[in-house]
Amino acid sequence: MSSSRSSRSGGSNNSGKKTRAAQQSVRQLIESLETHRVNALTELCRIERVAAACDTEEDTRAFQGPMTAAWDYYVTTNQMLSELRGLTTEFPFCGDIVTDAQIRVRNDPDSNRSWNLAWLCLVKIIDDNLIPLYAASEAARLEMWDGREPEQSEVDQLAACFEYEWNMAVQNMLRHWHGTPTWY
Template sequence: MSSSRSHRSGGSGQRGSGSGSSSNKPRTSHVCPLLASLLASSSSSSSPNPYGHRRRRTTLTAQKTIQQLIDALVTHRVNTLTELRRIEQVAAACENEDDARRFQEPMTAAWLHYVSSNQFLSELRGLTPDYPFSSDLLADAHQRVVTDPLSNRSWNLAWLCLCKIRDDGLLPLYAVAEANKPDMWGYNSETGEPYTPADEEVARLAQCFEYEWTQAVTTLLRHWATPPTWY
């Protein structure tokens, strides 16, 4: 075996696909100052108040906060899973049906942008540093969601993709495909030819990919104790 074997399999983030490049690093997971202030305002504005004029002021403040959150979604100032999830929770907690309906289209578009802008892939790869998450796998999951008539049960494209990955058994399938890629194995140090791994070696590497990817998907799915569905 080539002396580069361990480097290629253990450091596959350096592959030609660019999975180790800085462009694929996830954004920091802390909540942006804008979102933090808006959520704090939303929380305080919902406090009960015995005085009518203050109650009216509270209602106006809440409406302003809702509009600011919607603006943040529409302009994509918020584009990480944690931040989008927090706004999603605010929308779900709306007691006024009209307020909840105002969030519907912007929230749907924001989750679509999160996936299509590759931020979703970046965050998945941030959770899989040793065996970077497959872009082909995520693209397949996305396509399956698009062609699934039942996908209209949710506004949340990221959640739908995670469920497809888990439920359609895509993790082991793409783990094997990734482990079979020639650039996982480098070259034979003696002949200079591409190294041909034994079946057992490919199987072990595939298990490593599948384990780390499974942990990442499971971690992200924990953001939803209740499925974000219409029914």
Template sequence: MSSSRSKGSSKGSGSSSSKNGKSSQSTRQLIESLTTHRVNTLTELCRIERVAASCESEDDARAFQGPMTAAWAYYVSSNQMLSELRGLTPNYPFCGDILTYAQALVRSDPDSNRSWNLAWLCLVKIVEGNLVATYAMSEAARPEMWGETQPDEEQIQQLAACFEYEWNGAVQAMLQHWTVAPTWY
């Protein structure tokens, strides 16, 4: 009888170990896809981020931290984030200066260590700093926007409103990928 209990518990341990082995293998594969930048889109990074957040193994969760942080930083610095924002703004391409300034704000903010996710931090800075409105007005007033025409103030404001509407929509569409803020605390 004790012999069969041993086999039973050994069998249970074996399947648990096998399950953890698969989990760790899956974790290693996801981490490799992050470190090699095979995954560099908002949707895919968010999917992996959700997997990392739901890890049952503390070792697996810790293993994700550095690569996930680096992958989000690469997503922003490689201009993939800007490309995706511009993909969401076909009529009035998203202004790259907004994202550049948001990154500078994040990097100078001591509270930016509250998240591993540079993209999310930048989006939050864009919203909190009302950067879209600021940049929409300055972009609309640029002479290059008008060619040979001399716009009046009303025309500049109308163009700025178009920029604002489309750019804010893109920022909000990206923020919808997170139902919970990706923060440490």
């Protein structure tokens, strides 16, 4: 009988240890978001998945503010642009696209559907066809042609190259989410 009691109390003690360990892990992840120790897409997505899988409503709510702020920081500090440019080595991603997408998201009343500014911006880039717009504009700039006036076919060809590489980068980043990142 004493061994039976001992195993029961040991089980509940282990359960308590797991709960404390889980709470400590949640606190550490939240602290890493608040101090911006984590500011890369893959790591933010990993923490986002942990937050979405929380067992308690209290933990879920604890993640909401810091996760929202971390995604905002990721976009506004140009880390998102840096990562997009890392994916577009031949034709560097145009920073004006990210800026335009941010403005559009912040002015969109439906943007409250997610806490994730990066995801919202990437979706806005696609939904509002910003890549073709900016690819054509960038390709037509005289700086792209060393000051000479290009033929329209040359501009179209360069714009197509921009579009292809920039679209691939955006799609690559969107693969980090299997669905809309929302708390509900």
